[in-house]
Amino acid sequence: AQSVAQPEDQVNVAEGxxxxxxxxxxxxxxxxxxxYVQYPNRGLQFLLKYITGDNLVKGSYGxxxxxxxxQTSFHLKKPSALVSDSALYFCAVRDGxxxxxxxxxxxxxxxxxx
Amino acid sequence: DAGVTQSPTHLIKTRGQQVTLxxxxxxxxxxxxxxxxxxxxxxxxxFQYYEEEERQRGNFPxxxxxxxxPNYSSELNVNALLLGDSALYLCxxxxxxxxxxxxxxxxxxxx
Numbered sequence: 342a343q344s345v346a347q348p349e350d351q352v353n354v355a356e357g358x359x360x361x362x363x364x365x366x367x368x369x370x371x372x373x374x375x376x377y378v379q380y381p382n383r384g385l386q387f388l389l390k391y392i393t394g395d396n397l398v399k400g401s402y403g404x405x406x407x408x409x410x411x412q413t414s415f416h417l418k419k420p421s422a423l424v425s426d427s428a429l430y431f432c433a434v435r436d437g438x439x440x441x442x443x444x445x446x447x448x449x450x451x452x453x454x455x
Numbered sequence: 456d457a458g459v460t461q462s463p464t465h466l467i468k469t470r471g472q473q474v475t476l477x478x479x480x481x482x483x484x485x486x487x488x489x490x491x492x493x494x495x496x497x498x499x500x501x502f503q504y505y506e507e508e509e510r511q512r513g514n515f516p517x518x519x520x521x522x523x524x525p526n527y528s529s530e531l532n533v534n535a536l537l538l539g540d541s542a543l544y545l546c547x548x549x550x551x552x553x554x555x556x557x558x559x560x561x562x563x564x565x566x
């Protein structure tokens with residue numbers, strides 16, 4: 342069965358500092374991994390994905406994520422946080438070996454202080 | 456290029472009633488998935504439609520049903536509404552690439 346864990350309900354960081362939002366996953370086949378962001382009263386916006394290839398993937402708004410197969414992790418990172426990055430972030434996984442169901446984590450609220 | 460659109464934006468229903476939510480996918484996308492997002496939780500997969508067929512289903516009862524039309528738009532129907540069905544219902548579309556594009560959602564309140 343697929344599952345996603347986001348161990349932190351909230352991450353607090355000062356503007357200009359690097360940020361990391363953690364995600365670990367479990368899937369029986371090849372993992373397709375995603376990060377989405379949700380602003381208040383809005384739908385989810387796609388940030389980046391890992392399907393295959395380089396373990397470090399770059400996405401929208403300066404975000405990047407590192408796929409670590411041995412640790413089954415896919416942490417979201419940004420070198421320098423902005424106040425406007427404050428939002429709810431979701432990690433998601435899909436079984437790339439023939440599955441179509443995407444499982445989302447519970448979300449991590451990122452708060453960037455000016 | 457219009458993104459994913461959903462209607463209505465908000466809906467209030469009474470227990471036991473039935474509701475239909477609608478979704479138009481992003482241009483060029485042929486696959487539609489529906490999610491339920493309860494307050495403070497991540498989206499939960501309800502089902503996915505492709506070529507007018509339900510391709511995969513999550514752990515939701517048969518009260519939740521759907522349909523996809525030849526123009527790829529989709530409907531989500533929920534019968535015999537329960538208080539616990541109150542949530543934000545999200546539609547997402549995808550094409551050849553695997554990422555999904557989400558609509559703004561329909562906020563359903565069951566009283």
